Amino acid sequence: MNKIILSADSTCDLNDELVNTYNINLAPYTIFLKEKAYKDNIDLVPNDIYEIYSKEKVLPKTSAINVVEYNNYFKPWVDKGYEVIHITLGSSLTSSYNNSCIAAEQLQGVHTIDSQNLSTGTGLLVLKAAHMIEEGLTAREIVKNLKSIRENIHMSFILDTLEFLHAGGRCSKVATLGSNLLKIKPVIEVDNSSGSMSLGNRYRGNLKKSIVKYIKDKLSSSDNVKKEHIFLVHSGVDSNIISLAKNTILECGDFKNIYISMASCTITSHCGPNTLGIAFETE
Structure with a gap:
């Protein structure tokens, strides 16, 4: 059996049922609001943003996941002998893809994929990867397949x-x-x-x-x-x-x-x- 961890940026917007069913791991973006840092959809939810904007007309700023954060995120799995497939928000929108690639170069067995998409466009690619893992494909086969279908x-x-x-x-x-x-x-x-x-x-x-x-x-x-x-x-x-x-x-x-x-x-x-x-x- 392949030891593969499936992961994605929190911006893939998958619901809890899919995340739990397919054991999908999410790397959260950082949200800065009123000089305080929050983890996306962990410490802060959209209704919090609306409430603060309604009262104070203040919008949050978002921060891409940096190299150190990715390294710390991937390393425990790599140390246990897993391969990691990580799917990011489109590279034209964020530095997360490049940061993830840099972290992957420092670790063995991490495969980073640019979704070339956002939100559930990325999420659909993650779901396809989950099904490929169930079918028993290797990490390299999955990466190749995902790159061939992402423009569809x-x-x-x-x-x-x-x-x-x-x-x-x-x-x-x-x-x-x-x-x-x-x-x-x-x-x-x-x-x-x-x-x-x-x-x-x-x-x-x-x-x-x-x-x-x-x-x-x-x-x-x-x-x-x-x-x-x-x-x-x-x-x-x-x-x-x-x-x-x-x-x-x-x-x-x-x-x-x-x-x-x-x-x-x-x-x-x-x-x-x-x-x-x-x-x-x-x-």
Whole structure:
């Protein structure tokens, strides 16, 4: 039996059920809020961010996992003779991938993979790795397979507001004001060849109608969508809207597994509340 540890950055946004079922280890990002350091989704959750921002208009700053942290994280497994497969947030968005590679060079048996994605786009790649481990593939075989399929994983988000992007310096005040006044819901597309983000479609109207249009457009515009797994990730959306989104997915295809998860603090601090995204795989 292969001795393989499966690991990922906390930004993969997998829910507790999947993490526990497949024994997935998560390396947390550091969140700095009001001069205090927190571990992502351990010491701080998205609702804490919203509460503080609502009262004080203060947003957290996120910090990539550094080389020393990765070294300390991997070493106990390596010392016990395990091989480690670690999947990171897209390298175009963070230094975590490079830091993980540097740590891996100092240890034997650590395999770092750039997901070229974020949130559950990364999470879907982690789930694929978990299934390969169950099938008995070696670590090197798994790494090779993951690199061959990562550009088939598609991730996007629809935002309810540009306020958090503006507060974080990623969007102009004029654009934020215009979107809010016109009730425009922009879509953020993830480039699965690098992990970089760009503006996609923009939907006008309330959040429910916009989410339905967004999901239908995404799933109808992609050829050969695999029906095995699809992820629905959100940053704190009403349960009725989540049910609506899930039903819309089912209208678009007979998906075997629809996984619902909450976005990490790292993702939430940039997107803000009522953000919803989907991640799926194509042939």
